Amino acid sequence: MMRGPESVAIAVRSGDEIVVSEERYTSWADSKPWLKFLKWPLVRGTVVLFESMVIGVRALNLSAALAMGEEEEGLSGMDIFLAVAIAFLFGIALFILLPTWLGHITRVWLGVWGQNAVEGVTRLGLFLGYLLAIRCFQDIRRVFQYHGAEHKVINTFEDGADLTVAEAAKRSRMHPSCGTSFLLVVLVISIVIFAIVGNGPWWYRFGSRLVLLPVIAGLGYEFIRYTRLHRNSVCSFLIAPGLWLQNLTTGEPDSGMLEVAISAFRSVYSHT
Numbered sequence: 001m002m003r004g005p006e007s008v009a010i011a012v013r014s015g016d017e018i019v020v021s022e023e024r025y026t027s028w029a030d031s032k033p034w035l036k037f038l039k040w041p042l043v044r045g046t047v048v049l050f051e052s053m054v055i056g057v058r059a060l061n062l063s064a065a066l067a068m069g070e071e072e073e074g075l076s077g078m079d080i081f082l083a084v085a086i087a088f089l090f091g092i093a094l095f096i097l098l099p100t101w102l103g104h105i106t107r108v109w110l111g112v113w114g115q116n117a118v119e120g121v122t123r124l125g126l127f128l129g130y131l132l133a134i135r136c137f138q139d140i141r142r143v144f145q146y147h148g149a150e151h152k153v154i155n156t157f158e159d160g161a162d163l164t165v166a167e168a169a170k171r172s173r174m175h176p177s178c179g180t181s182f183l184l185v186v187l188v189i190s191i192v193i194f195a196i197v198g199n200g201p202w203w204y205r206f207g208s209r210l211v212l213l214p215v216i217a218g219l220g221y222e223f224i225r226y227t228r229l230h231r232n233s234v235c236s237f238l239i240a241p242g243l244w245l246q247n248l249t250t251g252e253p254d255s256g257m258l259e260v261a262i263s264a265f266r267s268v269y270s271h272t
Contacts, residue, residue, distance in 0.1 A: 001059040002150065002261070004268025008055055011264035012063045018260055021062060022267045027051065045221025046214040052179065053084045094130075095187075096209050099123040100194075104202050112199050120191035127187055131248045141251055148173035149253035149261035151246075163266065165258045173250045174243040176228045180250075181242025186220040 001010050009022040028047055029038035038047045103119030110118065134140045155171040156163055190209075193216060197208050224242075227235040253261070 001055070001063070002153075002264040002268045003055065007268050008059070009264045009267035010059050010062050011260045011267070013256060013260050018263045020263050020267050025055070041222055042215065042218035045218035048221055049182075049217050050084070053087065057083045057087075092210070092213075095123055095126060096213070097206060099126065100205050100209055101202075104205055107199070115199065116191075116195040119194065123191065124187055127183070128248075131245075135248060144249055145251035145253045146257050146261065148250035149257040150264075151175040151178065151250060152253065152258060153261040153265050157265065157269075163262050165255050165262070168258045168262065169255070173252060174246045176231050176239045176243065177224060178242070178246055178249070180246050180248075181239065182220055182224050184242050184245050185223050186216055189219050189223070190216050 001008065003025070006024055007022050008025045009020055011018055011020045013019075027038075028051060029035050029044070038044060099119045099122040102122050103115045106118045107115040135144070149168075151173045152168045152171045153163065154175055156168045159171070161167045190212075193212060194209060197212070199205065223238075227239045231239055
């Protein structure tokens, strides 16, 4: 799946053929004049996060339909909304509420600083454990290989090289703007901010973390945006942890996967 300036394209290999489906996509911030505020710094990060989740669910659904030769995607708009909502609630429960609860119950033995340390380490550990767990599934590893193919093709384009399988194969499967890096940054920022906001009764700890989620997502997005623009300068060491983590969420693609990624990329950028 590739998202361009004006559209989203999904390429799927069906037998010996690569099927490409492209549709125009307008960001929520550009859909209505009064929504321009969604482009403001610290606001746009949360918007991008939700848009990416919606596009991702639609892409997985449509790719399955294309692979089976169906013309229409199976999920309705409400189905996609429910899927995103369930995924979002699951993420909050696993990575926000559970670590906060574990930190809260250890306050008696470890004190305030120990409580914050337990919460932060638990949150980061759950994230890494989740990635390692899903890598055990062969289908997920194949998805990660396509993820690596997308990065290689984008890196080829940004290097100004020809969009061929041979050129793409030479490139790194890591990219500083990857969502994996964004999630890691969000986790690290959350550890710092949640430690700063102070402690209190359980309802305050839970509530403060939920309220601050949009702020943390906004800060994470601005960090990724800044370091990407300055990745060849002093910021290179700041993006290193995110690039390392992408070893878990990307795989080395084969030539067929690169062909699919190139087809999707050419589709969205053929109009520019």
